[in-house]
Amino acid sequence: MKSNVVKLLSTAAIAATISAGAAATTLEDVKKKGFIQCGVSQGVPGFSNADSNGNWTGIDVDACRATAAAIFGDAQKVKFTPLSAKERFTALQSGEIDMLSRNTTWTYTRDTSLGLDFTAVNFYDGQGFMARKDLGVTSALDLDGATVCTEQGTTTELNMADFFRKHNLSYVPVVVQKADEALAAYASGRCDVFTTDKSGLAAHRSKLANPGQHIILDETISKEPLGPVVRHGDNQWKDIVTWAMFVQVNAEEMGISSKNVAKIKKESNDPGIKRLLGAEGDMGAQLGLSSDWAYDIIAEVGNYGEVFERNVGPSTPVGLPRGINNLWTEGGVMYAPPVR
Known part of the structure; x- marks a missing residue:
């Protein structure tokens, strides 16, 4: 019985090897x-x-x-x-x-x-925050109680939570499926701040009706290679x-x-x-x-x-x-x- 089991296992291993070798790269x-x-x-x-x-x-x-x-x-x-x-x-x-x-x-x-x-x-890259200039915010540390838009399924959600928790600040997340939806929510005033990688903030700001009315805050809160x-x-x-x-x-x-x-x-x-x-x-x-x-x-x-x-x-x-x-x-x- 033992020899049969070994034989079966060996046959299976050989078949798996052949199959893997035959798979196209x-x-x-x-x-x-x-x-x-x-x-x-x-x-x-x-x-x-x-x-x-x-x-x-x-x-x-x-x-x-x-x-x-x-x-x-x-x-x-x-x-x-x-x-x-x-x-x-x-x-x-x-x-x-x-x-x-x-x-x-x-x-x-x-x-x-x-x-x-x-x-x-x-x-x-690194994550940051974008806000309207008329909000009067000059630092991410001024965002206590802010409503923040971001995209679902990204590292930004955890980074955002870590940042606010680390600095003992409260916030209300607005999490949507797509980056353009997050930008639209921000543009419509549904949230005070938009957060993503700083390069993404610069890219999305260029799509706003009046890019000059929005500021990317100085703080970089994460590493984003x-x-x-x-x-x-x-x-x-x-x-x-x-x-x-x-x-x-x-x-x-x-x-x-x-x-x-x-x-x-x-x-x-x-x-x-x-x-x-x-x-x-x-x-x-x-x-x-x-x-x-x-x-x-x-x-x-x-x-x-x-x-x-x-x-x-x-x-x-x-x-x-x-x-x-x-x-x-x-x-x-x-x-x-x-x-x-």
């Missing part, structure tokens, strides 16, 4: 269908936002496009699925999307209990999404942009640059990609500085300074491992 699935299905927000200017013609732009959108450029040599081979905060993780877990790039905060619980993996941080998320267990896919971001950071540090990448690839004698751009060696093979994978990312999407400036930089309606998102060589924390 995310890269294989993506190549087969010819595009990446990317989960994004339902509309946060500068991060993931669609215009009236359905054209998507933003930092998170560019993370998807950079991954597409690495795989296909074409940044346009992406389809976007707008998701609420509540829907986003289920959509990734179920396979409805291939990657999630939706201003999503990397936390311990999310990283360890949802069957998901965070990749690289594409924006370092934002970045793309993939399913746990497919290391190759995680590496591709991660290194698509690292390529952009390294490119900016090396002075390589979408405007000069072709010239630099042709003329540079720098070994690090030659490796990065595929002029020497074949770093792409380690990811199952072509030797031009990094070159294509830079040529099609740009370096990290270009992505930041065109989506959320000072010349955009969002109008954010680089700040902490500057390169480490410029006093920020953007730092990528070398391609070698």
Whole structure:
């Protein structure tokens, strides 16, 4: 009897191994269908936002496009699925999307209990509060008794509760399903204050009728490292999404942009640059990609500085300074491992 049980268990183990080995990887699935299905927000200017013609732009959108450029040599081979905060993780877990790039905060619980993996941080942020100037509030510590709007299914709910509890302040939460609903509730006067990541506050303020009548308070009450998320267990896919971001950071540090990448690839004698751009060696093979994978990312999407400036930089309606998102060589924390 014992030998039969062992035999049955061994057979089951072998079958499971064969089944797991036969399962297609995310890269294989993506190549087969010819595009990446990317989960994004339902509309946060500068991060993931669609215009009236359905054209998507933003930092998170560019993370998807950079991954597409690495795989296909074409940044346009992406389809976007707008998701609420509540829907986003289920959509990734179920396979409805291939990657999630939706201003999503990397936390311990999310990283360890949802069957998901965070990749690289594409924006370092922190939660804050926005209020009308005529409310007369100059500090978050003045918000005792305030009514506060926020979105359901986000880290902002717990951060908000922690902040008010820590400072022994009372508040009335108004929690809604979508970010635009929270903004509408705030704009209509249903709540005194709107809270989310500070980048999100700047983005949403740009959508208000009179942005200048609203102030983002100075206090930052949390750490919000934002970045793309993939399913746990497919290391190759995680590496591709991660290194698509690292390529952009390294490119900016090396002075390589979408405007000069072709010239630099042709003329540079720098070994690090030659490796990065595929002029020497074949770093792409380690990811199952072509030797031009990094070159294509830079040529099609740009370096990290270009992505930041065109989506959320000072010349955009969002109008954010680089700040902490500057390169480490410029006093920020953007730092990528070398391609070698």
